[in-house]
Amino acid sequence: MKAFRALASRATYGIQRMFRQSNPTVGAQTSVSKSVPFVEEHSRHRNIMNLYDLKPAILLDTFIAPNATIVGEVQVGGESIVWYGAVIRGDMNQVKIGNNCCVGENTVIHTAGSLPTGVPAVVEIGNYVNIAPNCTIYSCSIDDDCYIGFKSIILEGSRLEKGCAIGPNSVVPPGRIIPGGQLWAGNPVEYVRDLEKNELQSNYHYLRQMLTISFEHNYEFLPYNSAYLQKENSYNDENLTDAEYRDRGTTHEHHF
Numbered sequence: 326m327k328a329f330r331a332l333a334s335r336a337t338y339g340i341q342r343m344f345r346q347s348n349p350t351v352g353a354q355t356s357v358s359k360s361v362p363f364v365e366e367h368s369r370h371r372n373i374m375n376l377y378d379l380k381p382a383i384l385l386d387t388f389i390a391p392n393a394t395i396v397g398e399v400q401v402g403g404e405s406i407v408w409y410g411a412v413i414r415g416d417m418n419q420v421k422i423g424n425n426c427c428v429g430e431n432t433v434i435h436t437a438g439s440l441p442t443g444v445p446a447v448v449e450i451g452n453y454v455n456i457a458p459n460c461t462i463y464s465c466s467i468d469d470d471c472y473i474g475f476k477s478i479i480l481e482g483s484r485l486e487k488g489c490a491i492g493p494n495s496v497v498p499p500g501r502i503i504p505g506g507q508l509w510a511g512n513p514v515e516y517v518r519d520l521e522k523n524e525l526q527s528n529y530h531y532l533r534q535m536l537t538i539s540f541e542h543n544y545e546f547l548p549y550n551s552a553y554l555q556k557e558n559s560y561n562d563e564n565l566t567d568a569e570y571r572d573r574g575t576t577h578e579h580h581f
Contacts, residue, residue, distance in 0.1 A: 370394070376416050384424075388539035391546060402426065402452070406539045418464065420448040427535050429458035429475075437464045440482050442500065455528055457493070465497075468505070472528050488525055492517065 372389060373381050376397040384403040389395065393407045397415035401407065402424035410431040413420055418436035428434065437446040448462060451469035456462065460473055464481035467473070471485045474493035482500040485491070489503045492510025503509050506525075508517040 379415060381415070388536075388543050390542070404536055406535055408432075408458070418445070418447045420450075422450045423452035423454065423469070425452055425532055425536070426450060426454045426456070427532055428456050429460065431458055432456055432460045432462070434462040435464075437481050440464060442482055444482055446481065451487070453529060453532055455532055470525065470528060474510070488520065490520060490524070 370392065372391060372393065372395070373383070374394070374396045375381070379398040381395045381397070381399040381401070383389065383395070383401045386404045387401050387406070389401070389407045390409040390411070392409055393411045395401070395407070395413045398419045399413050399415040400419070400421045402422055404424055405422060405426040405428075407413065407428045408430045411428045412433045412435070413428070414435040417438045420434055420436060422428070434448055436448055440446045446464040448464060450462075450467045451471070453470045454467055455471070456473045457475040457477070459476045461478045463479065465479045466484040467479070468485060468487040470488045472490040473479065474491050474495060476493060477491050477495045477497070479485070479491070479497045480499045483497045483502070485497070485503045486505035488505045490508045491497065491503070491514065492508065494512070495510045495514050496512040497503065498513045501514065503514070506520050508520055509515060510517050
């Protein structure tokens with residue numbers, strides 16, 4: 326190891342010396358890292374990545390943001406959304422996300438290797454689950470129709486029953502069970518009140534709205550230029566003959 330470090334130090338010194346000789350205006354105290362910007366020609370980020378024989382499975386009509394990361398044994402259901410900067414890691418255990426779910430920006434979903442209770446250390450998320458931005462979901466179970474507020478943390482072995490809600494900046498301790506149809510908040514979470522029917526319905530409305538917006542985002546990331554769709558068709562675009570164009574009651578002139 327010492328020999329390797331000495332060799333690397335000599336190589337760095339040689340590069341700096343060559344740079345100073347080819348650039349006499351650069352002062353002796355200026356380093357290469359400060360004078361020459363680092364340029365990476367190709368981004369190493371991989372949006373969806375296999376790990377060994379573990380492969381993500383993503384259904385149709387699902388929007389995965391280009392800078393989101395999905396790794397390993399991850400299943401994402403149909404018409405779900407994974408927004409920008411989110412990370413879903415199925416490297417230790419499986420992560421399963423149902424249909425019509427929304428994973429907010431910079432949210433992290435990952436798993437432990439095992440749990441001391443013997444319960445499988447997977448992440449299971451049901452249908453119509455809304456996870457706000459900057460949340461952490463760790464080896465837990467979330468039933469259908471749940472809402473998780475901004476910057477909340479759901480720890481290992483916990484379970485959120487159907488139709489419950491977690492307030493912003495809340496922490497669900499390990500092994501805690503949150504009853505369905507209730508709002509819990511705090512660090513650690515405590516019971517606040519029962520949810521009303523209109524609050525449960527608003528979750529569906531929000532998810533459908535986010536799905537519509539995600540289609541607009543996905544449209545902008547098409548592999549081909551879509552600007553021509555916004556341009557009004559001209560005479561040459563329609564490939565009409567002079568007689569056909571006159572029949573439409575429109576005159577035109579050729580420009581050479």
